[in-house]
Amino acid sequence: MNRRKATGKQTRMMLWFEKSSNRTWRGYDLQARIVKIERAFQRQPVTRSDDIPILVNTPTYFSFGSLDKPHDYYSNPASMLEYQASGYEKHLKLVHDDLVPYFMPWFGTGVLASGFGANIRIPDDTADDPAVLEACIKTPSDAASMRLPDPTRDGWMPRVLDAINYAVSNGDLPVGLTDMQGPLDTVGQMCGQAQLYKWMYSEPKMIHELMDLVTEAFIDWVMVQKQHIGEPLHQSNGLQGAYSPGCGVWESDDDLVLVDPGLYQEFVVPYVSRIFKAFGGGSVHFCGNGAPHLDNLLQIENLRVINNSPLGNYSAFEKLYKGLGNRVTFQVQDASSSEPENYYARLLSQIEDFRGLMLVTFVMDNVGMDNQGGYIPVSWNPYETANRIVDSVRRVIEKRLAGEPVIVDDREQLQTAPSAKKGSGADLKQSEYPAEKMATLEVVRRALIDFDNQAIKEGVQSALEAGLHPLDIILHGIAEGMNEVGQLYETGDYFLPQLVMAGATMQEGMTILAPLLKEEGGEGNISRGKVILGTVKGDLHDMGKNLVRTMLEGARFEVIDLGVDVAPGEFIDAVKQYNAELVGLSALLTTTLTSIKLTIEAFDKAGLRDQVKIIIGGAPLSQEYADKIGADGYAPTAVGAVHEAERLLGLV
Numbered sequence: 001m002n003r004r005k006a007t008g009k010q011t012r013m014m015l016w017f018e019k020s021s022n023r024t025w026r027g028y029d030l031q032a033r034i035v036k037i038e039r040a041f042q043r044q045p046v047t048r049s050d051d052i053p054i055l056v057n058t059p060t061y062f063s064f065g066s067l068d069k070p071h072d073y074y075s076n077p078a079s080m081l082e083y084q085a086s087g088y089e090k091h092l093k094l095v096h097d098d099l100v101p102y103f104m105p106w107f108g109t110g111v112l113a114s115g116f117g118a119n120i121r122i123p124d125d126t127a128d129d130p131a132v133l134e135a136c137i138k139t140p141s142d143a144a145s146m147r148l149p150d151p152t153r154d155g156w157m158p159r160v161l162d163a164i165n166y167a168v169s170n171g172d173l174p175v176g177l178t179d180m181q182g183p184l185d186t187v188g189q190m191c192g193q194a195q196l197y198k199w200m201y202s203e204p205k206m207i208h209e210l211m212d213l214v215t216e217a218f219i220d221w222v223m224v225q226k227q228h229i230g231e232p233l234h235q236s237n238g239l240q241g242a243y244s245p246g247c248g249v250w251e252s253d254d255d256l257v258l259v260d261p262g263l264y265q266e267f268v269v270p271y272v273s274r275i276f277k278a279f280g281g282g283s284v285h286f287c288g289n290g291a292p293h294l295d296n297l298l299q300i301e302n303l304r305v306i307n308n309s310p311l312g313n314y315s316a317f318e319k320l321y322k323g324l325g326n327r328v329t330f331q332v333q334d335a336s337s338s339e340p341e342n343y344y345a346r347l348l349s350q351i352e353d354f355r356g357l358m359l360v361t362f363v364m365d366n367v368g369m370d371n372q373g374g375y376i377p378v379s380w381n382p383y384e385t386a387n388r389i390v391d392s393v394r395r396v397i398e399k400r401l402a403g404e405p406v407i408v409d410d411r412e413q414l415q416t417a418p419s420a421k422k423g424s425g426a427d428l429k430q431s432e433y434p435a436e437k438m439a440t441l442e443v444v445r446r447a448l449i450d451f452d453n454q455a456i457k458e459g460v461q462s463a464l465e466a467g468l469h470p471l472d473i474i475l476h477g478i479a480e481g482m483n484e485v486g487q488l489y490e491t492g493d494y495f496l497p498q499l500v501m502a503g504a505t506m507q508e509g510m511t512i513l514a515p516l517l518k519e520e521g522g523e524g525n526i527s528r529g530k531v532i533l534g535t536v537k538g539d540l541h542d543m544g545k546n547l548v549r550t551m552l553e554g555a556r557f558e559v560i561d562l563g564v565d566v567a568p569g570e571f572i573d574a575v576k577q578y579n580a581e582l583v584g585l586s587a588l589l590t591t592t593l594t595s596i597k598l599t600i601e602a603f604d605k606a607g608l609r610d611q612v613k614i615i616i617g618g619a620p621l622s623q624e625y626a627d628k629i630g631a632d633g634y635a636p637t638a639v640g641a642v643h644e645a646e647r648l649l650g651l652v
């Protein structure tokens with residue numbers, strides 16, 4: 001890998017707000033809010049609810065959940081600047097929060113990865129964000145050929161610089177950094193997340209080299225942006241929608257919630273520490289449960305801010321917040337709640353020390369968050385919603401400071417960890433084999449749980465030598481093992497990388513067994529049905545879908561995986577081509593729920609609806625929604641998808 005030394009000429013640069021004349025914007029006095037935020041960064045005592053900064057971004061700089069982005073938002077810097085500036089002006093007039101405006105040059109989550117060659121999907125409409133569609137590293141030799149990107153030339157980086165330059169020259173807002181996916185997320189986008197997790201085990205040296213290169217590129221990229229902005233290295237005009245005076249950089253580590261603490265410690269902590277050292281401290285962002293990573297987060301050097309969306313997991317938030325022990329500023333970033341009083345009462349009910357707490361929520365035009373952290377369609381006035389949030393949070397904190405209990409509406413259940421579902425993925429009965437044969441099956445089952453590729457080959461070989469039929473090895477060894485792996489994931493004992501590895505181990509076993517079954521004409525016995533699977537149009541999340549594929553394959557379904565961003569017509573063509581009886585649709589975005597509905601309608605229109613059963617799944621979906629749009633099945637988990645497939649095909 002070729003390295004280029006990052007250059008960072010930073011002489012006498014000032015933070016925009018450091019000049020006292022800059023503490024007013026278009027006639028709005030920002031002084032009090034700036035001081036309040038600075039106090040939160042110093043983690044000064046909180047004696048009144050008004051000491052806590054509440055920042056409500058309306059309208060948002062990103063497109064997800066937005067109804068009014070101009071059509072040229074991503075191609076014309078003037079348009080992006082005008083949209084944000086006029087939005088801030090309206091906001092400052094109507095909302096009584098602590099927002100400090102700055103221009104966010106937003107181009108989606110894949111800018112750094114695009115600099116290395118990852119392909120970005122340009123959204124069809126402006127209610128969606130640009131994001132990486134395709135990995136650029138498919139083999140270890142691709143990894144070895146990676147070079148540091150040139151921000152003036154590569155991928156979407158020049159667009160960001162154009163927007164920064166335009167805003168600096170023509171605007172009156174301070175300018176901040178673009179989206180900064182950290183090295184873990186960026187390498188995940190470059191390799192594909194599942195491939196990254198496999199390589200963390202099989203090619204650790206290569207992944208460390210990639211993390212090293214991407215970290216260097218990240219630092220270089222921030223320095224270049226700061227030079228164009230005219231901002232000091234150790235300070236920032238704005239990070240992820242919030243004025244964050246205590247640190248120079250932020251990094252998004254969404255994949256933190258997906259990998260286990262061991263891998264995160266080895267492959268991420270040292271690299272993020274290096275970034276934060278270069279900028280005098282930084283902020284780590286992630287959506288979801290970070291509690292398992294408390295020790296890792298505490299090991300990151302120069303960590304100044306945790307920016308987290310707890311997504312309705314109240315106990316995880318409490319554990320994380322208290323565990324950090326007021327050593328950092330904590331920004332709660334959840335999307336706006338549809339019942340703010342209730343939501344924040346639950347979230348803050350066990351918190352006593354409010355030093356360093358900030359609320360940095362955002363209001364989307366047509367999507368809100370329910371009390372379980374699920375996103376729901378809404379129709380509301382963003383500015384009224386923002387004021388409701390401010391008032392609700394202030395009331396909750398007032399009560400907490402006065403030592404009064406906050407009244408929590410208990411009609412809805414608090415989120416609890418999903419309970420493991422009992423039952424097998426492949427309708428297995430415990431066989432009564434002699435001990436010698438059982439021992440070989442146990443080796444196969446165990447190999448999957450330990451994702452030991454050598455052990456599964458040996459186990460399968462000894463099972464065959466002991467006289468077991470290939471189909472029995474699949475049924476009583478492989479399928480049972482995979483089912484157990486799925487349950488370990490659902491109970492939180494395994495994380496995504498372990499599932500990916502178990503899937504790869506399963507393939508090793510199947511490579512030996514499938515040809516044997518084929519030879520004796522029993523191929524039909526392997527496949528219990530053909531499934532066309534994909535993430536629907538507009539949605540690029542693929543990890544849940546990949547897990548569903550692994551679990552279905554483990555339960556002997558033949559899966560034709562169409563990938564992400566799949567249009568209704570592509571599902572229909574695949575059903576015809578493979579004569580499949582089952583279709584699986586995955587969606588992670590509330591805004592792509594309509595794609596699920598449109599896909600089902602397209603099957604109706606094509607006259608194929610009676611020939612296939614359709615299962616839907618993904619975090620924003622529910623049985624209720626499945627019933628409403630006429631899906632045949634719904635599963636909240638990958639193991640559940642197997643149960644649904646079996647039920648719909650009459651296999652149980």
Ligand code: B1M
Binds near residue numbers: 287548
């Ligand atoms: Co995004 N993202 N993301 N993201 N992301 C979420 C989903 C979000 C909840 C985070 C948040 O609240 N801020 C939010 C969606 C909100 C909503 O609409 N409900 C969100 C958003 C908004 C976005 C962007 C719009 C951000 C932006 O650009 N403004 C953008 C969208 C891009 C696009 O798709 N057009 C975006 C981008 C990204 C990354 C690229 C950075 C990355 C995706 C990488 C990838 O998938 N290759 C990413 C990630 C990693 C997440 C989180 C952190 C993790 C999602 C995940 O993979 N979970 C997520 C927040 C969170 O959940 N903590 C978030 C693990 C996976 C195994 O679970 O997919 O739920 P899941 O699958 C489960 C079940 O749902 C079920 O089984 C699986 C295992 O049991 N299941 C099925 C799934 N499919 C099924 C199908 C079935 C049956 C069951 O039958 C067919």
